[in-house]
Amino acid sequence: MSKSIVSEKAYAFAVRVVRMYQHLSKDKKEFILSKQVLRSGTSIGANVEEATGGQSTADFIHKLSIARKEARETSYWLRLLHETGYIETKHFESIQADCL
Secondary structure, rough: OOOOHHHHHHHHHHHHHHHHHHHHHHHHOOOOHHHHHHHHHHHHHHHHHHHHOOOOOOHHHHHHHHHHHHHHHHHHHHHHHHHHHHHHOOHHHHHHHHHO
């Protein structure tokens, strides 16, 4: 069975988030906010994957709604990292566009 475009995009976004976390923790020595964005940003794809294996339509919808909430939380952490100078504007705009 082929992956959905949502699943593929969520996975690619999670990879970007992990790489951003590695950069922030290694180069910027920022651990608290970056850990938050790591958790929520990778949770999006995990919930999309769970949704595809949902036991019912209601379960599918519920899991996708959780993924959407995680995306909103991730957007919050990204904005905070940007406003506090940890993420440059061009990088922020790129990853934020993928998040929304």
